Amino acid sequence: MQQMSVTAGKDKPADSNRKIMIGLEVHGYLNMAESRAKLFCNCAINATAEPNTTICPVCTGQPGSKPMLPNREAIDKIVAIAAMLDCRINERLIFQRKHYSWPDMPTGYQRTMSGSYSVPVGQEGSFLGIGIEEVHLEEDPARWDPETGQVDYNRSGYPLVEIVTKPDFASSEEVRVWLRRLTATLSYIKAVNPDLGIKSDVNVSVAPDFGRVEIKNVNSFRSIVRAIEYETARQQREVKEGKKVSMETRAWRDGEGISVFMRQKETAVDYMFIPDPDLPAVKVTASEIKKIAEKLPEKPAAKIEKYVKQWKIDHVDAEVLSSEILLAGLFEKVAVVVNPILAARWLRRELLRVLNYNKKELEEVKLDERHMIQLLKLVESRRITDETAKGILEKLVEKQFDVGEYVRKNNLFAVAATDILEKYCEEAIAENPQAVADFKNGKEKALNFIIGSVMKKSRGKATPQQVTEILKRLIK
Secondary structure: OOOOOOOOOOOOOOOOOOOOEEEEEEEEEEOOOOOOEOOOOOOEOOOOOOOOOOOOOOOOOOOOOOOOOOOHHHHHHHHHHHHHOOOEEOOEEEOEEEEOOOOOOOOOEEEEOOOOOOEOOEEEEEEOOEEEEEEEEEEOOOEEOOOOOOEEHHHOOOEEEEEEEOOOEOOHHHHHHHHHHHHHHHHHOOOEOOOOOEEEEEEEEOOOOOOOEEEEEEOOHHHHHHHHHHHHHHHHHHHHOOOOOOOEEEEEEOOOOEEEEEEEOOOHHHHOOEEOOOOOOEEOOHHHHHHHHHOOOOOHHHHHHHHHHHHOOOHHHHHHHHOOHHHHHHHHHHHOOOOHHHHHHHHHHHHHHHHHHOOOOHHHHOOOHHHHHHHHHHHHOOOOOHHHHHHHHHHHHHOOOOHHHHHHHOOOOOEOOHHHHHHHHHHHHHHOHHHHHHHHOOOOOHHHHHHHHHHHHOOOOEOHHHHHHHHHHHOO
């Protein structure tokens, strides 16, 4: 299997002589599909609600209000994420108060499992060769607009996962590939809400002995890559000019494509971490961890390796097929009956083409693998043409039906009789003398025009390969 160039972290010690060191703090909103509630209260999670309509005294920090015990669904989801990233999972989890004075946190602190005395959910993990420092749970602040001063508390208290990597990346491209595979992996367990996206704090240092610069709240893959590239170039320019690169926090201005100074880098002391006295430690037993781990699916990286090595699938096709668990599951069911390379080509190209055209997800369609197998077996045996199969697939996305019966009922079988095809080819040759002359003069593309004429005569039921062979034999 093709590997990313970075293999540091748990699998390989970081190279102290490496010039560029990049680490991520990836934040994502947990997918609270069952409870649809915030972390410490029963307020609904609704990203489209009018501002300040899904709030209560707890998530707005009203005096005297106390948090409820943390949402159990959030605890289970965060444990599953840590397990998918091969982390050591702690059995006693403590929430801290991270103090800071900003309008987006009315209590004056954020409840988080990070900090000086914290016990994160997962530690010492590894994902695709990148070390995972920790995985922890925290509450999201409110949405504050510093331009207008307005605050929307709907988001205050949403459960967030934070995944902190070691500084094992050496380029923006490695980060881009890694993030894409991370989101695919988390989608397998429906851990992160895809509609709310992810954001990341990016840490960049151009050498181990230079200060680490953190760029806060970068909100898309594209912006993360651009921020890394800009900050790397900025620091290298500073070093070249003989300036010192100091530890600081910067903001990313996406429209301008630049980072700007915000403040000197904070330390744990600045946040005055203390264990939250309103929240008892959360206990996760070894049996609970085992139960969650046993339900985890095979990871996309393992599927890619299996598809490439065992089934000889093209690496790009393998990556696409493994990017979504339903698509991967459909492919695996079809590939044990139909030629895997044929199945990969049709699912990766034609099925996704039809879904994209109809603006549908595979989950909505509920495509029965038996019908897909019927279709591809007919293609594999050349009993129907590719064009006929594409038309049938477009109908299958709309409504499920027996493919074999449909082909028989509508007489869609490919024209295979040589005498009939020869008749069509002779007619096409007679009708297109200029194309025939061009082909004889070495213009290979001219043959495609004649093939198209034959396909029209056969109503798309002739196989292009067979037509091509007959035409080349007849045109002398």
